[in-house]
Amino acid sequence: MKEYLPILIVFIFVAGFAVTNVILAYLIGQHKNTRAKLMPYECGMDPVGTARQRFSVKFYLVAMLFILFDIEAIFLVPWAVVFKDLIYKLSKPFVFIEMMIFIAVLFIGYIYSWRKGLFEWNRA
Amino acid sequence: MQLENLGLYYWAIAPEIIVSVVGVIIMMVDAFSSRGARKLNAVIALAGLIAALVSVVMLDGLGSGSYFSGMVVIDPIRIFFSVTILLAAIVAALLASQFLKDEGLPPGEFFSLLMFATAGMLLLAGAGDLVTVFLGLEIASITSYVMAGYRRYDLRSNESSLKYFLLGSFSTAFLLYGMALTYGAAGSTNIQKITAAIASGQVNYPALLLIGAALMIVGFGFKIASAPFHLWTPDVYEGAPTIVTGFMGTGPKVAVFAAFIRVFVIGFGPQDSEIGIQLHTTWVTVLAVIAALTMTIGNVIAISQKNIKRMLAYSSIAHAGYALVGFLTGDFAPVAFYMLAYSIMSLGAFAVIQLLARAGDQRTEIADYAGIGFEAPALSFSLAIFLLSLAGIPPTAGFMSKFYVFKTAWDMTPELRWLVLVAVINSIISVYYYLYPIVVMFFRPLVPGFIKPRIAGMTMIALILTLLGTFYLGIMPNRLMNAMSRPPAVVTQITVK
Numbered sequence: 001m002k003e004y005l006p007i008l009i010v011f012i013f014v015a016g017f018a019v020t021n022v023i024l025a026y027l028i029g030q031h032k033n034t035r036a037k038l039m040p041y042e043c044g045m046d047p048v049g050t051a052r053q054r055f056s057v058k059f060y061l062v063a064m065l066f067i068l069f070d071i072e073a074i075f076l077v078p079w080a081v082v083f084k085d086l087i088y089k090l091s092k093p094f095v096f097i098e099m100m101i102f103i104a105v106l107f108i109g110y111i112y113s114w115r116k117g118l119f120e121w122n123r124a
Numbered sequence: 125m126q127l128e129n130l131g132l133y134y135w136a137i138a139p140e141i142i143v144s145v146v147g148v149i150i151m152m153v154d155a156f157s158s159r160g161a162r163k164l165n166a167v168i169a170l171a172g173l174i175a176a177l178v179s180v181v182m183l184d185g186l187g188s189g190s191y192f193s194g195m196v197v198i199d200p201i202r203i204f205f206s207v208t209i210l211l212a213a214i215v216a217a218l219l220a221s222q223f224l225k226d227e228g229l230p231p232g233e234f235f236s237l238l239m240f241a242t243a244g245m246l247l248l249a250g251a252g253d254l255v256t257v258f259l260g261l262e263i264a265s266i267t268s269y270v271m272a273g274y275r276r277y278d279l280r281s282n283e284s285s286l287k288y289f290l291l292g293s294f295s296t297a298f299l300l301y302g303m304a305l306t307y308g309a310a311g312s313t314n315i316q317k318i319t320a321a322i323a324s325g326q327v328n329y330p331a332l333l334l335i336g337a338a339l340m341i342v343g344f345g346f347k348i349a350s351a352p353f354h355l356w357t358p359d360v361y362e363g364a365p366t367i368v369t370g371f372m373g374t375g376p377k378v379a380v381f382a383a384f385i386r387v388f389v390i391g392f393g394p395q396d397s398e399i400g401i402q403l404h405t406t407w408v409t410v411l412a413v414i415a416a417l418t419m420t421i422g423n424v425i426a427i428s429q430k431n432i433k434r435m436l437a438y439s440s441i442a443h444a445g446y447a448l449v450g451f452l453t454g455d456f457a458p459v460a461f462y463m464l465a466y467s468i469m470s471l472g473a474f475a476v477i478q479l480l481a482r483a484g485d486q487r488t489e490i491a492d493y494a495g496i497g498f499e500a501p502a503l504s505f506s507l508a509i510f511l512l513s514l515a516g517i518p519p520t521a522g523f524m525s526k527f528y529v530f531k532t533a534w535d536m537t538p539e540l541r542w543l544v545l546v547a548v549i550n551s552i553i554s555v556y557y558y559l560y561p562i563v564v565m566f567f568r569p570l571v572p573g574f575i576k577p578r579i580a581g582m583t584m585i586a587l588i589l590t591l592l593g594t595f596y597l598g599i600m601p602n603r604l605m606n607a608m609s610r611p612p613a614v615v616t617q618i619t620v621k
Contacts, residue, residue: 105148108148108151108152111152111155112151112152112154112155115155115156116155
């Protein structure tokens with residue numbers, strides 16, 4: 001179990017950091033509470049009310065695009081970190097081209113959603 | 125770790141690459157062209173599918189082996205099932221052109237979804253590792269969920285899509301949990317390594333392996349629509365656009381059968397160790413019961429159906445049951461042959477139903493078929509032939525495939541002869557409901573409001589192809605059967621080429 005000790009320390013540090021910040025903000029920050037500020041955060045929607053209310057499907061489209069590029073970044077960072085190691089173990093063009101294919105596929109998706117008018121918010 | 129040791133060999137996944145790239149090309153064509161590019165999309169899709177078919181045939185020349193660290197294998201199972209999947213996709217693409225025009229639906233997304241679904245199914249058919257099985261299954265399923273709801277202003281289509289999505293995700297969770305437990309027991313996700321672990325008796329917790337196998341049976345059983353996991357089938361098949369129903373009822377089922385065979389028949393096959401014997405006898409018994417249930421429930425409930433799409437949904441359940449009988453023989457050839465024959469005749473039947481139903485699937489009740497036999501003879505006779513083939517009347521593909529499955533099961537597994545008897549009795553039951561629409565079509569007064577449907581060129585080609593296939597497999601099955609039965613059917617070890 002000893003090898004898990006660093007993970008436990010990280011947990012404690014993260015929790016401590018978050019709690020400390022909230023307490024500090026509570027103690028030394030200014031409080032100008034409005035109704036909107038005191039509402040539970042629900043992605044910009046009214047958290048209480050009918051669940052059958054309609055809202056734009058763009059909400060999901062943007063969320064999906066965000067996740068897509070979020071994941072791209074998540075894959076890119078570890079690739080960049082181990083890139084130098086990998087090019088000695090494998091071959092240089094291979095490591096580079098594989099990632100470029102991945103980015104190209106995502107980029108095509110980006111062009112597609114652009115051409116389909118996903119970013120034109122005034123259109124119905 | 126060297127590059128050479130990874131078994132990277134891109135020709136081994138050439139069909140998947142071709143189909144995916146063509147899907148992306150169609151997306152781009154759709155994005156940069158005006159709305160009139162339906163024919164162009166269809167032609168690109170067909171060219172891609174035919175190129176993939178050629179590449180599958182060329183894969184056969186490579187011989188058996190496994191690539192990408194055992195993630196993908198090439199063996200006769202993959203070749204035959206991939207050909208079936210691609211043929212189903214080609215027929216669906218041919219039919220889709222007229223369907224999209226008549227319904228006024230956007231063509232680009234449909235063809236690219238069709239391509240991605242096909243890529244997923246091909247991957248599933250060639251998966252040598254539980255991870256690739258899951259990956260292929262998800263690609264194929266998620267695109268199918270979208271395609272089921274493709275007529276998006278139609279409530280039934282939405283219902284179909286949502287039901288398929290919820291129940292499909294639920295069953296995938298079972299499958300994934302089963303895979304996780306199997307991994308825990310055998311120490312690997314590679315099917316060949318799992319087999320090796322079982323054969324040597326080095327399984328961590330034997331109970332874990334049995335539970336894992338049981339959960340995987342639930343997951344696979346759902347996807348092939350076997351009882352008692354069949355309840356989604358009629359609703360989903362009824363609500364989805366008819367072309368999509370035809371494709372969903374064949375392509376994914378074929379692909380899942382390929383993976384099912386590779387995991388169970390080969391991966392969990394009879395081994396010398398104690399756990400190997402226990403596992404094998406257990407799943408054979410379970411699947412024998414499931415097969416008997418599936419056939420009986422499918423056929424008996426189909427009798428009471430008034431809607432032809434629901435009737436064919438239950439018929440598809442029953443056919444999964446017959447294919448499972450072939451599955452239990454421990455040989456892939458009867459199942460591969462059965463799925464090919466089933467795909468051809470089922471797609472043909474759905475093609476005719478699509479034409480007769482008109483835009484929005486308005487006329488899918490069997491009562492709507494009254495008296496049309498001599499009004500639209502080409503369509504009615506085609507439908508009659510497909511239905512007779514589904515019933516298993518010679519000289520059609522349906523007869524030959526049933527005969528092949530039952531004969532193999534009778535000869536190779538004497539302890540399962542009771543199951544063959546159940547299957548034969550069930551085929552007799554099924555004749556009733558397959559003949560009923562034929563009687564209605566030819567021997568009832570003409571239903572009011574019947575308009576003879578227009579048949580576009582591509583639809584005509586699809587109908588002719590399926591009709592020819594039905595008779596070819598029924599009259600001259602030798603060539604295909606001989607090709608399938610050549611040894612060895614199994615990849616024995618991980619070889620890097």
